[in-house]
Amino acid sequence: MAEEWSARIERSSPVTALAALGAWAVGVIQAVGDFGSFSFNALYKIFRGPGTRALREMIAQMYEMGTRSIPVVLITGGFIGAVLAIETYPQFQQIGVADRLGAVIVVSVVKQIGPILTAIMLSGRVGGAITAELGTMRVTEQIDAMRAMAADPIRTLVVPRVLACVLMTPVLTMYSDALGILGGWAIAVGVDGVRNYPFWHYAAVGTDMYTINVGLIKSFFFGIVIGCIACYKGFRCGSGAHGVGRACTESFVTSFGLILLVNFVLAVALNNIFVLLWPNQPGLL
């Protein structure tokens, strides 16, 4: 997209280039506004009460998105925890604090790596599937058929999927955290020779409830991002197989970018809240 626009700008006169840039900016603002309105509509309907049928559909989606994502989340979490131990152990050993490896592994996994990695995995596996399903429904006029039968597609299709994403992302993050910690423990204790008791002792000392909650709060917001982006891209996808494929790619890329942005904003916000609540403690960032 960026290459296409820069090529277009290079090819044309300065005035035309400016006009093209302006048209691009207007397009981006329109898309942001459209996404905002779509997401607000979905979240508003969740808060107003999704209804029994949407809740029933939500359960099915929770199984599809949550239960069936557990293996991939566990594997990823386990390996990342293990790699974290492999990379950090030599540094800690050099300065003679290898016993404290548990603290750094647990805090890193629970606060940053677990939520981010789970969200990125889900935006690929779950977000892509949602976009493909809704995009196919759009191009085969199933969403139009729903509207023509006086049913609200936002309530029927979007609300259960967004709700399932919001509820299952924190749960899967817990699984990922658990396997990440176990992976780190297995390498630190089993391979690097860190003693078992200090590993868990420093892990417990270094991790308070606030740290755990930071990770879970983040994953809650990541769930909103994944659900809203995936549904929005499905609802606005272009025609044909190409349109559905492109929507899936855009869904993943946009979710990925927004997850990183939301992570940054939440990290700053939650750190400031921590400083406000406990001014004498060291910051969380």
Next chain:
Amino acid sequence: MNAPRTVAPLPADAPADCNGAIIRFVDVYKRFGPLPVLQGVNLDIPADQTTVVIGPSGVGKSVLLKHIVGLLRPDAGEIFFHGRRIDHLGERALEAIRKRIGFLFQLGALFDSMTVFDNVAFPLREQSDKSEEEIRRVVRESLAVIGLSGTELKMPADLSGGQRKRIALARAIAMHPEVVLYDEPTTGLDPIRADIINELILKLKRDLKVTGIVVTHDMTSALKVADQIVMLLDGKIVFRGTAQQLRCCPEERVQRFIQGRASPEELRALHQN
């Protein structure tokens, strides 16, 4: 035999049901980006009759249908349903109109994650307070009307194209709508299956007093089911009349369409290429 005629424009503030019309288009314009599709369409749809809209592919026939249920909004002009203007209504207000209209989509638009039963039951669950027992009865009746009893547990992927269209028709009529919109009901079907669909359209009009609007370029189907035929060309209605009047229409483009003849210019361009 009357001479073929074109539709006279209607005054924009005329009451829409003054001639027994259930649906009225008044000077409707619609474009998609730079492409004009409807360019001042004026059309009355009489109640309890079947109106067939014919015209070449891409001329805006399906677009016309989608305006009736508010899936598309006109850029200019007005659309009335039972004398009430509906083109500016919000989604909430349109629900009441949509409950009275069934829509058979071109490809059926069956929900592929649901069984046949759940597809046909969908509008009943969404639009009515019927108990599950009543819904089961209505679904059974609807499937019997289209001759596909016993398919309740099948998935749409397990059905043939003709069966999918008929199930979609069962879904469209499940709420006993006053109006059914048929978008290319016979496209892609063999002549026998197409005739079954035509007979179903006639049966619905006869037995359930359904007002039908059929969009098609299948002339066999059009001539069989139509009480009124309108032809859409270049975004305008260029003919309105009975099947008999259509056959006698002196307009060359109309005759070429109903006989399936390409224009000399089109043929020349083809041979030159």
